[in-house]
Amino acid sequence: MVPRGRGGALMLADALHAAPDGLAETFTLVEGLDDALTHGLARLDEERAGALEDLAAAFSGSPLADRVADSVGKILAGTVTDEHLIALAGARAALLGAAHDALLISVDTALGRTRAGWTAVPAAADAGHLLAGSRSWLRELAIAGWRGVDHELAAAAAQSVQALLADPAQRRLAVLLDGFAGELRAAAPVATLDRVPVRRWADLWTRGLLLSQDGYPASGAVPVTGRLLLLGVDLHEHPTVFQAQAHALVETGDEVRLVRTSVAAAKVDTITGPSAWRMLAGFPIFRLMAAGHRTVDVEDALLTPAGDLIWDESRATPGEAADPFTTARVRLAGATLPAVAPLDRHPAAVATPVLLEGYAASEAGFDIGGGVVLAVDHDRVPAAGPLTPAIVDASHACLGLLRWDGRWSVQPLAVQAIVKKKQVTAHVGEWANGPAEAKAAKAEAVAGTAVDVLRERAGRLLRK
Amino acid sequence: MTTDGVAYERRSAAPVVAPTRPRKLAKVPFVELAEGRLQGVVSSGSDIERVYVSSVTAGEHGLSCNTNNNRPCGGLSGGSWACKHIQALVAEAELQYGTERVARYLKAEVADGGSVMSALRTTSAPNRAAEVFSSFLRHLAYLELPASTDPLPELQWFPAAGAVR
Numbered sequence A: 001m002v003p004r005g006r007g008g009a010l011m012l013a014d015a016l017h018a019a020p021d022g023l024a025e026t027f028t029l030v031e032g033l034d035d036a037l038t039h040g041l042a043r044l045d046e047e048r049a050g051a052l053e054d055l056a057a058a059f060s061g062s063p064l065a066d067r068v069a070d071s072v073g074k075i076l077a078g079t080v081t082d083e084h085l086i087a088l089a090g091a092r093a094a095l096l097g098a099a100h101d102a103l104l105i106s107v108d109t110a111l112g113r114t115r116a117g118w119t120a121v122p123a124a125a126d127a128g129h130l131l132a133g134s135r136s137w138l139r140e141l142a143i144a145g146w147r148g149v150d151h152e153l154a155a156a157a158a159q160s161v162q163a164l165l166a167d168p169a170q171r172r173l174a175v176l177l178d179g180f181a182g183e184l185r186a187a188a189p190v191a192t193l194d195r196v197p198v199r200r201w202a203d204l205w206t207r208g209l210l211l212s213q214d215g216y217p218a219s220g221a222v223p224v225t226g227r228l229l230l231l232g233v234d235l236h237e238h239p240t241v242f243q244a245q246a247h248a249l250v251e252t253g254d255e256v257r258l259v260r261t262s263v264a265a266a267k268v269d270t271i272t273g274p275s276a277w278r279m280l281a282g283f284p285i286f287r288l289m290a291a292g293h294r295t296v297d298v299e300d301a302l303l304t305p306a307g308d309l310i311w312d313e314s315r316a317t318p319g320e321a322a323d324p325f326t327t328a329r330v331r332l333a334g335a336t337l338p339a340v341a342p343l344d345r346h347p348a349a350v351a352t353p354v355l356l357e358g359y360a361a362s363e364a365g366f367d368i369g370g371g372v373v374l375a376v377d378h379d380r381v382p383a384a385g386p387l388t389p390a391i392v393d394a395s396h397a398c399l400g401l402l403r404w405d406g407r408w409s410v411q412p413l414a415v416q417a418i419v420k421k422k423q424v425t426a427h428v429g430e431w432a433n434g435p436a437e438a439k440a441a442k443a444e445a446v447a448g449t450a451v452d453v454l455r456e457r458a459g460r461l462l463r464k
Numbered sequence B: 001m002t003t004d005g006v007a008y009e010r011r012s013a014a015p016v017v018a019p020t021r022p023r024k025l026a027k028v029p030f031v032e033l034a035e036g037r038l039q040g041v042v043s044s045g046s047d048i049e050r051v052y053v054s055s056v057t058a059g060e061h062g063l064s065c066n067t068n069n070n071r072p073c074g075g076l077s078g079g080s081w082a083c084k085h086i087q088a089l090v091a092e093a094e095l096q097y098g099t100e101r102v103a104r105y106l107k108a109e110v111a112d113g114g115s116v117m118s119a120l121r122t123t124s125a126p127n128r129a130a131e132v133f134s135s136f137l138r139h140l141a142y143l144e145l146p147a148s149t150d151p152l153p154e155l156q157w158f159p160a161a162g163a164v165r
């Protein structure tokens, strides 16, 4: 929470304003590698070769020094193997991990928050052959470069994705590859594209390659019993997945911890907007928590060291309603923040809950004092909830997530605003059981029939 | 602190695919731009067990239409005049993706305010019913996958779609 006192707000303003030392240099190295991936490792000119050599030089003296130098040397000589590529992906993840740490520490410090340390966890079971298919597609992509992606290469992930989707233990990699491949298919042939999402695709490629290695760390979850208090709901989606992720506090005895808890369903592209919630029909208690801000008592629910409470309806009992703004005002400042899993350290994964109050809102963002106007991430205001850019721009209190994507911004999860002289409050998760507002409810009912039509077709055609 | 936007190339969450617009699915349950074709499945007006599998190739605008039992569509009859299934497919694709994206994919020169259908050159193309139909079945199979409660940290890169504005 941003302390409402002048001093606290100014500390946050300072932290958001100041770039950590070395951030620009770190991103120069990342961009050199990203540029090489854009044009393809098979076609490195002198300038791009130089950028890879700079990358190798930057790692000298680090534990990765030999592997990065050796891999860059081999790639420049024309040999691109899985082993060389994972060294590049590891180097990129290490750079962005360092950037992540610097950004997170500055904000944690300004907010006066305590974050738990990481506990080592064992490796998960290997999925061997399934991962080989994924690695091979990612290798072809790196060799061709984004610019070299045509319809055929974009579609070549399909078989791997289908095999991964069939194994629930591989859902994480499957969901990532499916989303990535879908973007490449939509953009192919990439050579004709005006602008290429260079950073984004290098991120997705790197994450895909890391997840495609044998021996990826397991979750290391341990059971907790306590009361969940909702702060807000963030919604994620690509053509074949919809996820509702609650940010909440869990009270266990004297301790209050900040956690995330999520439910996700596979879907298809024509199911989108508020009707996507229909795919989460199997989670009535989660939906009650999201729509009605009900507290939830959890018994022996699994909590990972990274702060993910594994949602389990059979271990959840709904309680009274509790206002998320009150929860944030009273409890958030004293809550312990979770550690970040080492391989998930990336600036784009930062999503720190904050309560902002007493700012001046405008189209440019929230003026939080100290000469800082915090940008509002309008791209993350979903159609599946009642928030609109207009309500956000008229707000005076905001429960949101601090994010960093080239600059700091706030993603609103709930706002209090004055609209037409009336006090209104809107929460992103409010439509979990369908929109309350009449026009949106009607649109949802029409769109919702899409789910029924497809289920009917599936019933008729799939089981033949 | 600057409030200027960050360059598209340097954004981890840069939007790539425009949000899909909602449409009614009863007539054309499935549309996709894939494998160099606009392809999809059109419900038969008369037989609930039957669907037509239709496609238009990018560039050449080659047409193909067959039933799911692989019988040629009588309306297309091997020629290059679009049958009503292909017309419905193209119209629904424009609803779903917007005229501009469909035109770009098919490499069709659509006049301002014009429709994609009127900009197609149209020729006949080989039967692709088997590929398209299996793509539709894969599509439907997503609805049968179990839900997941495990952490999916990569979804931070995929915010839920904003309203089509």
Ligand SMILES: [Zn+2]
Binding pocket: B052, B054, B065, B066, B073, B074, B075, B076, B083, B084, B085, B086
């Ligand atoms: Zn036909």
